[in-house]
Amino acid sequence: MFFLNHIWIIPLLPALGAALMFFFGRKLSKSAVSFFCVGLVVVAFVFSCLTVLQYTGWAAAHNHQPFEKIVYTWLGSDTSNLGYLTHSGRAADFHVDAGFLLDPLSAIWLLFVTGVGMLIHIYSIGYMAHEGGYYRFFGYMNLFMFTMLTLVLGNNYVMLFVGWEGVGLCSYLLIGFYFLKKSATNAANKAFIVNRIGDAGFLLGMFTIAWYLGSFRFTQITEVARSGRLSTGDPTITLACLLLFVGACGKSAQVPLYVWLPDAMEGPTPVSALIHAATMVTAGVYMVARSNALFVLAPEAMKTVAIIGAVTAIFAASIGLVQNDIKRVLAYSTVSQLGYMFLALGVGAFAAGVFHVFTHAFFKALLFLGAGSVIHALSSEQDMRHMGALVHKIPTTFKTMLIATLAIAGIFPFAGFFSKDEILWQAWSADNGAYRALWYIGYATAFMTAFYMFRLMYLTFWSPSRVEHEVEHHIHESPKSMTIPLIVLAFFSLFAGFLGWPHSLKGSNRFEKFLEPVFAREATQFDKSGKEAQLAAAKKEEEHANPTEYFLMILSLGAAFAGWGLAKRSYGKAAEGYTEPIAATAPPAYRVLYNKWYVDEAYDYLFTGRRKLGPVRLGAMGAGEAAWAVDANFVDGGVNGAGWTTRALAKLSVWWDTWIIDGLLVNGIAYSTRPLSWLTRMIQWGLVQWYALVMVAGILGFVLYYIFR
């Protein structure tokens, strides 16, 4: 029980590293920095593994309850000093603990956050070796690990929010790591501001929940939600869930708040891998999954989640088809895969969504790290038009990236196949096929994914070389510290999917079984309410395989291979000056996709107001201009009036100064003209008798008050 009882140590380990870097980082050598920062994350990983191991033992003995460890009361007090009134008029304590929650859901996040985080830290030793601000980088990374673990392990919404904001801050700091680059700082600001919009939604959702249910704590909220006292479709719950989902949209880059993630690629590549692919962006998924008990009470919110997820998936994939920057392709692919996850959550297949988060963490981190390795080899070249024929020059990178590509494309038996197929099957079958339209979207996305991923592979590795001449000489395989994480991640990209081997293929889907205590219980509640029971029951896998399921499986494998084949035909021989097939067949479509559906421009017109819509400026800057106009025309009148009053007062002050102060109290008053100081100077002129007199005046005042009251 030691590890379980000391679970709070896990986030503190990287926090210690961050604190060390903050205070002493500048004075430490690079090797010392890597020793502390990477070492602490390794320790955190080992600690997490042991903790989860202990949890499984503990849970078996305790009816698979979540484990909660409350360290101390963080906000509020034990004596009901602070409270608020809930929706029902009952007084509730404002009480938030610094408490930690470990259940299968947070255990999964805990393991892959520390595990993938550890690998990326190791990778960064090599990748960042020649960069300035080495200690700063690792300090931020450790700070990120701390906040991410707080987010995952917190036992209430407020702790989750602290982590949520913390990872946002770290993401901001790391995107803007090269702060001398204008584009990097712009991207950092964009990420932060867009995330704030989401955060506002999250905060409101959180307060709505607290107001409605009287608690911030997950276990209590889940208990109330599953007690059956609340009706399905309760409008307040729906509102709260939608607000929470707005937050998830911001953090997990869903339409319409996804715009910051592609730009976030300005940060160093390990950052993209860790924060903007594997861990932080899945926080939204985590939060929705964590709130599953509430979401199942709000079918409308679930529907919204599913639709937004599907739309995001295909929308981002379509943009990814034509991008040329290797990291940008991966960024859009991330957005698209996150869409898949939300699609799964939305159709009620929480376990499938979480499973995809899990597998995605490995292969997407691997893809980013591989891309980083490619960029490293090509002396910071990121444009795929200037790559090609790297297959023999950086073989390890190639092999590992190929595995990741096969995984993301969903080719049997790589990890992505299992998770993606599960999602598609759920989209097909959930709620008796009510979401079947979304299956078509998901299916099309699967095809697109295979296409753009193999496009990336062909352009980078197999097609004839388009590398610039002076770069060509320097191409080299990355150091061991970078390739070993790649190999480890490749191993997981290959085998992690086996954990969720579906029943239909004679497996046992241990992953879903593991998560059952978190998600399954609502099924009991749904048994009472008839039709909706399907929503949750769909997740309850039928023991006998459905022939449709095999058919769909083969269909999606077909899509993956079709995408591969198409990519091979189009880019297999892409020499210097090759043409994009889409540009060749449909130039307008290509332009739209290449310009990312003009979303950034639209936002500039509508929301930021950086561009004018005709003579009118809308959005934030428009509001600024409007405010300025009001200011100039109305407020300034008031200001001038105030100015006039001030001048009159100043005249008075001159008079007072000359005649009363200087005239009467020559030595008492010094030089300042700041009118506020009169008061002080009137009282405080140093003469002890005068002080006594002031006190006497006070006494007289008080005594008179009492006598004549």
Place this chain on the structure above:
Amino acid sequence: MPQNYVPIFIFIAVVAILIPLTLGIAKLVRPEKPEKAKLMPYECGVDPIGDSRQRYTVRFYIVAILFVIFDVETIFLFPWAVLYKALAWFGFIEMMIFLTILIVGYVWVWKKGALEWI
């Protein structure tokens, strides 16, 4: 309530009458032979020459303060002396503690040289 003040009024009346009376009688009875030394105001034995607002050595004040402290000490001793039997050992020990603290102060003053003139 007012009747409680009667003794005070009597006391004031007595003072108001008695002092002029005694001074008056003395004036009538005593022989008057004024000379310079007799008419000089008494100022602790120092020649009263010059402005009275001159600077004194600070030692006067130190001695005066010390005197006051040990004078006040005796005030505390009186009630104890009156109730000596009733307070018994408890009173005795308490008073010894009190005196010890004062004696510590006295020793300190002595050691610091505050009792040395010059």
Place this chain on the structure above:
Amino acid sequence: MIQAVDYIRVLPEIVLTLFGVAIMMVEGALPPRASRKPLGWLAFVGTLAALAATVYQAGYPGMAFFGMVRVDSFSIFFHFLIAFIAALVVLSSFEYLDAQQIRGGEYYGLILFGAVGMVLMSSAVELVLIFIALEISSISTYVLAGFRRRAPSSIESSIKYFLLGSFATAFFLYGVALIFGATGSTRIYMIAETIQGGKHSAMVFTAVALMFVGIGFKIAAAPFHVWTPDVYEGAPAPVVGLMSTAPKAAAFAVLLRIFFAAATPGWFWPVWISAALSMTLGNISALVQDNVKRLLAYSSIAHAGYLLVAFAAARDIGISAAMFYTAAYALMNVGAFAVVSHFASAGERYVTLEDYAGLGRRSPVLAATLTIFLLSLIGIPITGGFFAKFYVFSAALKSNLVWLVIIAVVNSAIAAYYYLRIIVLMYMRDAREPAPTVQNVSAPLGVALALTVAATIYLGVLPGRVLDYASRGAALLVR
């Protein structure tokens, strides 16, 4: 009759007195040229012993000495706080006395004697005893204020403090006399019974007003705050750290007992007015100060105002909020003055705001420490100052003191300006030439600063435990 447990209930006082007396004796025995450091350590051990005595004493709550002293969670809270402050001040004085070339072991003895008075103030429940305790603490601080004997400003400070202090305590005594006349007792709990039973004569009200004057002087609440800037400016910086915190805490304890335990009537509006006046006068005057010690003096007036806001609030939560505020304020202020005393150097040369320019570059750790204290004084989250203000304001809001809270919040905003000014100076201005030299921080001062920073952050991160203790004390106080 008197029993052994009675002595346990005044154990911290006894311990502090013994150590104080021992220091005075050793001081007399030491040759004049010898270092006085050992005396300081003796005093430090004394404060630690007093802390231990307080903890021990907590197991023996109850009345002692014919109902003149009362040990309960309330007084334990203040005992602990005062002894802790005294320990911190002793720690931060070693280096200061060296730098100022003050060689007087009495300094440490006086700190202990002062602490005796303050500790007694918080546990006494009899007005004459409270008065005596008040005098014990006051006289020690009068002398301490004048300890930089060669500096005229220090002498001025001492004399002013003494004159006005005796003036104010005289009023307190007068108030005690009147309340005795009105109720026939000087025991707080007996006064409470009489007052709750009968109707209130003008005499009781006047007595409350007069006692408020005496205490108001100690806590520097307007309009009895006038002495503060002059005295703080001249007194030695660590002493200011002491007298801006510990006697205030003790005086607040007395005020809480008089208002709430004795259930005296009619204090609401005077406290309201005094709170509003203190905050406003304190903060506005602080805006124009150039001298850091004066600035902190006005800030301490303002903080007395915030504290009185808690008094004006309802009993149950107001008292605990006030207690929490006292603790948080004391710790951050002692810390701030410890930094100021270190930076002041020989003869307290560097005490103007100018001198703090560029401190962030020259001495980053010291500047960061001071920044933490200033942020806490502003009331920024994760510092004790934040929760202190938060609890006080929420207590006041619960009692519907909307206007007072508005005044307080506006004042907090004003206050942020002058605290931030110091931070801005430290980090964003270059030092003037030649830059004031900053000595290395000695180990005891370092320990004191580390303790205060840790305590300030502790109260900001884990306020629950201290607040709970305060709530328990408050509950006992009103019964």
